Amino acid sequence: MVGSDLDTNKVDGCVTTDVQHSCLRHMIDSIMSETSSSFAATFIQGSLQEGGERRNTDLEMSLAHEPMGTRESAVQNSCAASAMEWSIQLEKGLRSSKPGAPAQAILQLGRHLEHWSRELESDESSIAPNVISGVVPGEVRLFANxxxxxxxxxxxxxxKEIKVSVVKAFSNERRHRNGQKHRECKGLLSKERVANHLELLNQVRYVFQNxxxxxxxxxxxxxxxxxxxxHDNAQIRYLILSSLVxxxxHVAKAACFAAGCFSEISDDFASITLHIVYNMMSLSTVSLPVKLAAAQVVPKLRSTFENIxxxxxxxxxxxxxxLDEDVLVAVLSSLTELSSxxxxxxxxxxxxxxxxxxxxxxxxxxEAILRCLQFLFQKGLCQYPAEHLSSITQQYNHNFTFN
Structure with missing residues (x-):
């Protein structure tokens, strides 16, 4: 009989693998959406959801709930003075055989990195921590690297669990800077602070290639x-631009995220990306999720007013x-955010x-147009009074009000 030859253990293993695979995809999308949170994203990310209920797996539970730690200790003690201790705790966590311990150690360190970047970017604390704690500046850079x-x-x-944890740690560090001008970043990941950036990039490039x-x-x-x-590494720039196509x-969507990050900083990279993303959205061979991800890059093309x-x-x-309504709404919202x-x-x-x-x-x-108008009005960038806009919008949507 056919049924007698069926290995139930293999079937169960396949189901578990499929669930974990689906969960991992969901988490990767969540990291990108949380890090790219913006006005345009509120329109676009709803269409990017690929359906299916979220499944509760050990992988998702271990990464979704980051260890809170003690926020007070991170603030009270200089991050520079605590760097050695953090390094030791990270090493212990990575060497632990306890399930989930390495990922938790990475996520906990991610919170410390976020505080450290804030401390370094603060004018008041750029010198004081070293003076108060007696930490030698050279040692701080050594521990950080x-x-x-x-x-x-x-x-x-x-x-995969550890890889996701590392990405989540750095995405959280980046997210706290989303409202700032990235080209003026003076935090932990600014180029002048990262001494061995080539070695870091080579390790990530190895993962991509293999x-x-x-x-x-x-x-x-x-x-x-x-x-x-x-952003100015030629090999990394080529890797991202080639991945857009x-x-x-899934790779193309992740490349859109990376291209957006680079375009906020690099003028020439933004100029190249501009032509690629609009071309991507015009091709019938490109899937809708990728087109919507490309639309999210548009508000990031803001390194200079010329590029804007x-x-x-x-x-x-x-x-x-x-011709596609989803793409139309995405581009309208992206252009609105860019114009702001x-x-x-x-x-x-x-x-x-x-x-x-x-x-x-x-x-x-x-409705999308009305929300775009409301966004500009709330930012004080609309020359029309609210009453005038309300009279216009009520002609089209009686349930929509400006506030």
Whole structure:
């Protein structure tokens, strides 16, 4: 009988593997969406969800709940003075045979790295910690680079759980800087502070070149988080740009994330990326999730006002050729966020949105336009009074109000 030859253990193993694979995909998407949180993302990420219920697995539970630790101790003690202790605790955690202990140690260190970056970026604490604690500045840099190298080594040699933990630790560190100008970053990952950046990048590049699809995704996300010291490395730039056109949609989405991070800092990289992402969104062979990920790159093309204008003008021209409603809504929201960076462009965008609203469009597109107008109004970038906008919008959506 056919049924008698069936190995139930293998079947159970396959089911478990599928669940873990699905969970890992979900976590990778979550890291990118949390790190890229923005106005445009609220429209786009809903369409990026690929369905399916979240499954409760050991992998997800161990990484979703980061150890809180004691926030007070991280604030009261100088991060520089605590670096040696953190390095020791990380090493103990990575060497532990207890399930989940290495991942937890990495996530705990990630919280410390976030505090450390804040401390380094603070004008008041840039000198004081070393004076108060008696730490020699050279030792601080030594400990910092030792920790970064250990994390890079864990990413290179660890399993998927450890790789995700390393990426999550650095994505959290980056997320606290999302409202700042990245080209002015003076935190832990600024290029002048990372002495051995080539060694760090080579370890991540090794994972990308020799790993599976998920490893490539994680490597690209990590490179995006390291954009401050990686953006001018020719090999890394080529790796990201070539991955944008990868036939693997998951890799292409991760490359979009990395390209957005690099474009915030590098003028020439942003100029190249501009043409690639609009071309990606125009191709019928590119899947919808990848097109929506490409749309999220547009607000990141802001390294200079020249790039902002170029990206905006290209986007307005591109709108006339969009046939997919999901892509149309994504581009409208991305252009709105991009225009909010420059007052003259914001005024142009308001007039453009109002004129677009008068076209024959679906209710979904109308609502998206109204939310774009509300976003600009709340930022104080809209020249029209709220009453005037309300009278316009009520013609199209009686349930929508400006506030």
């Amino acid at each position: 030792a920790i970064l190298l250990r994390l890079a080594g864990a990413f290179k040699g660890g399993d 790993g599976d699809s998920e490893s490539k995704e994680l490597a690209l996300i990590l490179l995006g988080c390291w954009a401050e010291f990686a 990868s036939p693997d949609p 204008y170029k990206a905006y003008q290209a986007g307005v021209r591109f709108l006339s050729s969009i 960076l420059c007052s003259p462009l914001a005024e142009i965008q308001v007039n453009f949105l109002i004129s677009f609203l008068k076209r024959e469009t679906t209710l979904r597109v109308q």
